[in-house]
Amino acid sequence: MDTTLLTTGLNTLWVLLAAILVFFMQTGFALVEAGFTRSKNTTNILFKNVMDFCLGTITFWLLGYGIMFGEGNAFIGNIEWLATTDHGTALGIPNMAFFFFQLVFAATAATIVSGAMAERTKFKSYLMYSAIISMIIYPISGHWIWGGGWLGDMGMHDFAGSTVVHSVGGWLALVGAWVLGPRIGKYRNGKPNAIPGHSLTLGALGVFILWLGWFGFNPGSTLGLGDVDLVAHIFVTTNLAAAAGGIATLAVTWLRYGKPGLSMTLNGVLAGLVAITAGCDTVTPIGALIIGLLAGILVVFSVEFLDRKLKIDDPVGAVSVHGVNGAFGTIMVGLLANGNGVTGLFYGGGSELLVAQLTGVVAVAAWAIGCGLILFFALKYTMGLRVSKKEEENGLDYYEHGEKAYNS
Amino acid sequence: MDTTLLTTGLNTLWVLLAAILVFFMQTGFALVEAGFTRSKNTTNILFKNVMDFCLGTITFWLLGYGIMFGEGNAFIGNIEWLATTDHGTALGIPNMAFFFFQLVFAATAATIVSGAMAERTKFKSYLMYSAIISMIIYPISGHWIWGGGWLGDMGMHDFAGSTVVHSVGGWLALVGAWVLGPRIGKYRNGKPNAIPGHSLTLGALGVFILWLGWFGFNPGSTLGLGDVDLVAHIFVTTNLAAAAGGIATLAVTWLRYGKPGLSMTLNGVLAGLVAITAGCDTVTPIGALIIGLLAGILVVFSVEFLDRKLKIDDPVGAVSVHGVNGAFGTIMVGLLANGNGVTGLFYGGGSELLVAQLTGVVAVAAWAIGCGLILFFALKYTMGLRVSKKEEENGLDYYEHGEKAYNS
Amino acid sequence: MDTTLLTTGLNTLWVLLAAILVFFMQTGFALVEAGFTRSKNTTNILFKNVMDFCLGTITFWLLGYGIMFGEGNAFIGNIEWLATTDHGTALGIPNMAFFFFQLVFAATAATIVSGAMAERTKFKSYLMYSAIISMIIYPISGHWIWGGGWLGDMGMHDFAGSTVVHSVGGWLALVGAWVLGPRIGKYRNGKPNAIPGHSLTLGALGVFILWLGWFGFNPGSTLGLGDVDLVAHIFVTTNLAAAAGGIATLAVTWLRYGKPGLSMTLNGVLAGLVAITAGCDTVTPIGALIIGLLAGILVVFSVEFLDRKLKIDDPVGAVSVHGVNGAFGTIMVGLLANGNGVTGLFYGGGSELLVAQLTGVVAVAAWAIGCGLILFFALKYTMGLRVSKKEEENGLDYYEHGEKAYNS
Amino acid sequence: MIMKKIEAIIRVSQFEEVTEALHDIGIDFFTYWDVTGVGNEKSGAIYRATVYETRLIPRRVISFVCRDKFVDASIEAICKAAKTGEMGDGKIFVSTVDESVRIRTGERGPESLYIKE
Amino acid sequence: MIMKKIEAIIRVSQFEEVTEALHDIGIDFFTYWDVTGVGNEKSGAIYRATVYETRLIPRRVISFVCRDKFVDASIEAICKAAKTGEMGDGKIFVSTVDESVRIRTGERGPESLYIKE
């Protein structure tokens, strides 16, 4: 091969391998969500995680890709059936490689929602909203930032998707969990009860797999190996933020609850990863450390706030991890960016970037929450969103699928 | 490095990484098989999955590689001890890289059999037949198609091994399960009973890992990155077929049994993956969608047919997933091929290809079934194939290994 | 990109991907250790495995990297805060890529210790010693061999770290387990009792993941793809030794205990992998087979010796797998090396290499054991190393974390 | 005073309500475990291609020993809390206990059942 | 009419046969759970390098309450179905139940045990 072919080959290889790693995050999500919920709903939650990738594959291929990356206007791309319009070559990789990479990102956004709505959502309605998220909601806000839309034009910097992917999923999860209402038994006399998940082993395994996948998610967003220093830098910032998130949450839970708590610390690692995603290319390692530490602290208080004040029941912490920390991480770019062409306030870059980041965070939150309200209320008053009391008490596996996850 | 070295480097890297992914499929098989069987046999099934890769490694290295890829004649390669004859350089990669890549494929074929024969096969006999499959049976039919043998010469197209790998495993599994007879309690008064597997969590995790591994299995069979468009194309077709398989099975089980069933849908995803394997390089995305959908439907009826009509007890569905859908996918190439140098009937390519495909499917089925009959009957009448009633009832873990998989 | 950029790109890609695979070994260790211990301590062991990577990330970044690779003198590198001194460019990859690759190795050494000390170590003390291992103990002996220190100068050959990584971890584990004393109930009237782990499924899954990770650990240590034959060779030797290790242990347990034992065989696979690590680049495939077979035998007798004679309670076999076989594999290089610039005694290379290997093994063992004694006794007499009898009996999850791993 | 052992086989989903109902009448000590019940109730199940009916339903046994005078109140409380009206609500069995011992103090008889500190 | 509680500790592997045998004599309701039995039977086990004998054998308890007149038939049926002839086949214990209540209907006494719709 000549150097042109080699360059394309190398970049495509990197993008496809990164996509494989991001694909594997589906497994991580499935395990975390299964581990953090009760065994009577395990078949159901696994099933939802399998199906959202199946549906996401079809719907993002059908329409989502075009809506996100089609030229269109500042707000929406084009109707381009079956992902046939080429958006890859301009980036130096085949269209199908870019499509596949974007597909696994889209599926990540959709899968975030299932955790927050676990243990009480109708299977049928789940399939419905999951398809709509991958096909329409995610691609439109994605277009704003990555597809040539208005937020990208404004200079908003979201390198690998703290906002594009995680916040969108997180805010939809928030609305979904709120519209559904808490699980039976979650609140007694207005006080939150603990409903422990059935396996922290699955939870920890899932988090390790997600951490692994993030080494595709963040550095893979370079879409090539032209700048190896950048790629290696992203590995380091991503990893530091994750580690710092874990350590910070460990410390907070230890001080605050008297004992170091694994379930929360697992969320802390994820919080660090989500928060670094927007700025992994531009912040310094020390910046990454700071972002990770703050994310690890933030996630604890966010979970508490949702649980105790808002009384929104999010069994796996999806809102705090993806919504809150996605927003947080995006904003931090406005302060701590220092490289890869962007500079934040603290490094003398002025407030313009910060304003763009804030605008993006607010706009995407508004979009996701607005869409969520319409979507979930529409489902609630048509096919119904929540299973009956009896089904919930006896477990969704039993009534919705006739199949228990565990047998002798 | 100069461009020659770079080219070899890039292609070798791709092949080795793909091989790693295919290696990981061993884990997927182990988990699916463990999850779909009872906990009293978990040590046994895990052990078999560990050992078949160990034995496959040694036997394919000893002889299998030469039998498959040695020049030989149209029916069999050569006796080439220890994989020392170079078959890689001609393909642009080191011999050891090509060997390792082929080794993990061989091990896949062997491991398929263990699922269908689970919960009642003697450990000793298992080791025996597993070694023979990797050393002799698989390499010979593999030689016909990939090693310069008569089916390849006829123009049969099996890009990544729907027939070479999956069907061979599936038909051997069929014979094995039939010779063994059903598990105690599987049929009562001639009617099939459900014997639920002990963990759908393991089953789902295994399927996710297999899906992951398929991104090495199919696109890795390009053996290089010279044509990145082809590689990216294969990612997309592979993934579409898997998703379509899952969706089709979901729909069929829902309509047919009244409830959406996860255990069957997991088989549906695998069915889609197996079926697309032969033609992943040549069918269009829409072709892949069609193949996946049909595979997802086919697998349900195939499982029913085996279970109810043939009364062959295949605890994990290996025959339907790998045997039937491997054959199905291979045949579909004759109809839907449209690229990478082959054209199917529907795209005006004439019936020649279809005939080659059918010939290949039938020949390999005959070979595998014939070898299976000889092998399993030989074992049955020498060292014995099935454990005693008492061992089966109390679990193989207890009697064969003295080691339970689960303790407090 | 021109060929220079392409070369760096390709090599960096390989190193980073290998690092990802090694990172995933953390998951493997977590699962093996969880599987081989009781369910009342599962939260604790998972937590330790999560935290040692978090802490290792920070401490190796802070100081460890500089201590290991800083020029310094023959015994120790430099204090180089935050891994900012470039040790990568000279190797043809970015400093951050080399740092990340070395970081995941350092974390491996630390995580080995937790298995041997499982089910009875205080969480707080664990965090302490884990941080010290990654920050100081591992980097110093690592410097001797890989960082330009005296053992490397002597000609000691430890390609991917049988001694540098595994032995260090193994000997520290030995001292830790000895200082701690056996678990309550492990010995009754001086005879060892079996305390079966709670899930062989987790154990087997962990071993498969470790095996996978080793395809990054060993071939990744080439740090580039300039010599693809070497890389492919390492895949083959690594895999052969693992398979041979499994087969040898299977045979030994079958002959010695009357039944083939999975728990021990899983250790046998790991023993093969650890033993081949030092010489994976230089031994022939047959050499790898021999090393694997001997390792698989050695591990059984080593476990017996520790258990019955030394009465040191190592719940997962970390000492025998990593310590003993790390040393064994390093020594075997002195005999069987035959390529990549080194030649062992059996291939006419004289005894010089063997002497260097033995010196390295002894020196590193002395270092690790010495440090271990100081470290663990210091902890014992300050913050305490072992939990109270009551905590141990009721499980560490309950008292140390207030969080059970498994719920309904 | 006579001591009675009450064993109630209930739906797992009614456990919380039964616990509260017992608490309300002063029964704060009991032991429970999960069992499988075979009775009138059937449930449809599917596994792979097999649709079947199973009579094996998950249930929970609540077991406690109390003084005679608590028996009627207990039965009433459990009945109310555990009832859904559909087949499969379960059973309560009462039998006689000869002796009871509190391990911690060695107290015997009904005394060992009181709440003490 | 007197009610008796029958508790049979059997091998897990004989469960299906016992279920059928009970069904044949009209006992269709029972509760079961898995236990560990310590008795005469021993089994060889290995874990890592330790070969040991364990007397802890998995067993299943089948428990049901029936009218007096069913007791002998039940014992006979269970004995036949649960017997393998090797050590460790298990035990059957019979005791007296004072009261039985069907939660769904509030019926008491033997009546609560009949099959009704």
Next chain:
Amino acid sequence: MIMKKIEAIIRVSQFEEVTEALHDIGIDFFTYWDVTGVGNEKSGAIYRATVYETRLIPRRVISFVCRDKFVDASIEAICKAAKTGEMGDGKIFVSTVDESVRIRTGERGPESLYIKE
């Protein structure tokens, strides 16, 4: 000879000691299973951001039938071995068994409880 059933609800952590204590007085046969106990003992727990107290403590039930004359010795042995002195040590309940059958031999009554072979 009268047969008695002894059911001891103990801490899981005392199981080994109780087994040995029973062995010492000649009780070598029993059945056990794990249960959850609700009693005086409380334990602090955390799950994600919720700190709570749970009264659901893991316990083990040891159950065996023996001849009358073993009852006192058994109670004493269990009490000694299962006692830690802290709240939550558990209870022992004794009740009467009408009949016992050894499935393997069909032997009935106290005879079925002897160690034979």
